[in-house]
Amino acid sequence: MTPLAKLLEAALFAAPRPIPLESLASLDTESSPAAVSAALDELREHYDVDGHGVELVEQGGGWQILTRAEYAEAIERAQVAVRPQRLSPAALETLAIIAYRQPIGRAEIEEIRGVAVGSVLKSLHERGLLDIVGRSESIGRPLLYGTTPQFLEQFGLRHLEELPRADELAIALRGAGTAVIGSAAEDDV
């Protein structure tokens, strides 16, 4: 391995969180960003080709060394590490809405989900998956919520743009013009 790849490996090993590319580049000011990217590729290949228990992954807005999925059960069985708890369907729905519509206020989330979300927002905030990103200018200046880097990390996303665009989803909204539906079909009343 090149010295730069070794330096990156050491930094990634020391970090508890994914490290953004810019921070990795600042480890060695003499190296160009392109050289850092090449060194990252080298490190990833080193793990993949030589057969390591860990791999280099880009997610959560940065780079991170993670154990390979095949060892998860053994690791957990021996209680060496604990997996994060699964989120409830209600929490997932709330997160999905925030991920797409951020910054978004509570009332808007409740409008989409059709239920009150106060306690769900609170627990998601406590888990560090969402944050208060500002206040709306509308009446009452409600708090606006957005997702955190930890959200990306927990769901293995590189960045928010990795989520499919709204119009790429199978059930795409027919624009804003869905309000009037063409033929007034007869109901079975």
Added chain:
Amino acid sequence: MIAPSFRVNDADNSGFVVELSHFTGPLDLLLSLIRDEQVDIYDIPIARIAEQFLARIGSLGLDEAADYLEMAARLLRIKAQMLLPRADGEESWEDPRAELVRRLLEYQQMREVVDLLEHRGESRRHQFGRRWVPQAVDIMPANAPLSLSLGELLAAVDRVLRTTKEPTLHEVVPRSLDVAGAMGTIRALLAMRRDARWSDLIGNDAEPWQILSVLLALLEMAKLGELRIAQHQPFASVEIMRDAVSEAA
């Protein structure tokens, strides 16, 4: 039919939260009905769906959950609007179901994202990263010397005292009970009479501390076996008798 299973969570006093394991809300329930009935989401037979929605929330015991009730009311209103006569060939007729359809589609779209997140989250859960918890930084060591003069400290105390409100004090007059004295009185009375009544021991103008003293004295003496206390029916006068056993002894 799905058995109702509730999780009532009011531990943090954030209100009464009913979470049904099968449905995350009224839209979820409505979508599942639409799927079960295999009807076109753009042409929902409102009367049928509204009826089933009501039946379902009734059987699930959800008819008290406000979110579900609100949706039920909405469905019934749309049903009523559908019944209104409309002029033939009227082009500007707006389908009363349109808003509901829009919300259902929006909700369905969001559910698609949920599936995606669930999938991604599940595969991420199979990988562990390094965990490093930074030690809590002691901002002020416990035995650090104060870096301010006595004058500054006193001035600060003065400022604090100035801003605090004058506390409202209640004067509490101590009146110790005289249990031993009351026991003496009772003993003297029972030495003359075989039995006595509560009213004999307490004068009409007795103060609380005197009443309490007599009560405690009676209980104490009953415990010691010097007397017996009886009340034959609720609110009847309390009878106090010399204890036959201790008398014999």
